Amino acid sequence: MRASVLFEQGKPLSVEDVELEAPRTGEVLVRMTASGVCHSCLHAADGSWKGVPVPIVLGDEGAGVVEALGPGVTGLAPGDHVILSWAPTCGRCHFCVIGRPNLCERRQPGRGVLPDGTTRMALNGRPVYSYGHVATYASRTVVHESCAIRIDPAMPLDRAALVGCSVMTGVGAVINTAAVPPGASMAVFGVGGVGLNVIQGGALVAAHPIIAVDVVAAKLEHARALGASHLVDASAEDPEAAIRRLTGRGADFTFVAVGATRPVSQAIDALSPAGTCVLIGVPESGATIPLDVRPLVTGERVVRGSSYGSARTREDLPRLVNLYLAGKLRIDELINRRYGLEEANEAFRALAAGELARGLIVF
DSSP: OEEEEEOSTTSOOEEEEOEEOOOOTTEEEEEEEEEEOOHHHHHHHHTSSTTOOSSEEOOOOEEEEEEEEOTTOOSOOTTOEEEEOSSOOOSSSHHHHTTOGGGOTTOOTTSOSOTTSOOSEEETTEEEEEGGGTOOSBSEEEEEGGGEEEOOTTSOHHHHHHIIIIIHHHHHIIIIIIOOOTTOOEEEEOOSHHHHHHHHHHHHTTOSSEEEEESOHHHHHHHHHTTOSEEEETTTSOHHHHHHHHHSSOEEEEEEOSSOSHHHHHHHHTEEEEEEEEEOSOOSTTOOOOOOHHHHHHTTOEEEEOSGGGOOHHHHHHHHHHHHHTTSSOOGGGEEEEEOGGGHHHHHHHHHTTOOSEEEEEO
16 A cells, blocks of 8 residues: 655655555555645654654544454444544443543554554565554555544545544634633634644634634634634734733633644633633643643633543544534635645645644545
């Protein structure tokens, strides 16, 4: 199969003919239709995240069609349309049992392998690793069955690809992690692919105001189109002051959907008493921030992380698909560029330059 391979962090990707082993027990082979261009993959490629195993096939959000089943797979069939989830679930560990499967203990984050600790790809006799358990920058991929979530075939697969990470992560941070109630005020720092979906999540739950914060004017206009009521250009004004001016006491909820530390500090400072700051973006390895603890204690403010929008993938991904089909979730508007597999390096350049709402690699 054809795949875009990263051989060294900080170097361009290369399209190669990679050997793909048949699925083993509990695994499925998926023919890819589309893959989103995600910031986490950019961080892995440019070296912001250290220790990424290479060579590796990147890509952590995508959709396609099941082609073959490994032994023991009973919940899927060839021809099923599926969204790929980068978070495998076992259904038996502590976190799966308590209803937090996005934290499943069978996950092997950062190792580039499937849940059994091995990879199905090879090149010239050398193992090729699998990013995010799914490796969607490839014409075909083998994944654990829990990573292939069957969806309504009425859903266009190119749009479904984005549900697998950016939509789930952004919308889920609002409706699952933070459980934002109607009428609550919220501010979103960074309105790229994930941040735009945080905006959408706020619109779904009738939050108000929904304040978009970014330094790129084009991104702010995307946010307005997807439900932001107010825009703050952080390159021209202090976002904390702007948020307090718009809300009176600070935001009830702030979300940081960018992998940088300065917006984290700003988002915490912009909270109202009893407010919650939700961290979604992952900064470079080793990043820290200074933190004044007193306002957290005296104002009962909360800072918490959100991994994959606290997803229960078997329930939440089909639910988001149904919202799209009902016209309540907007995905077409997120996609502003499409690329072939051989254009992955250009897609990363455009993403780093702030030119993409969401780019899509199509096969």
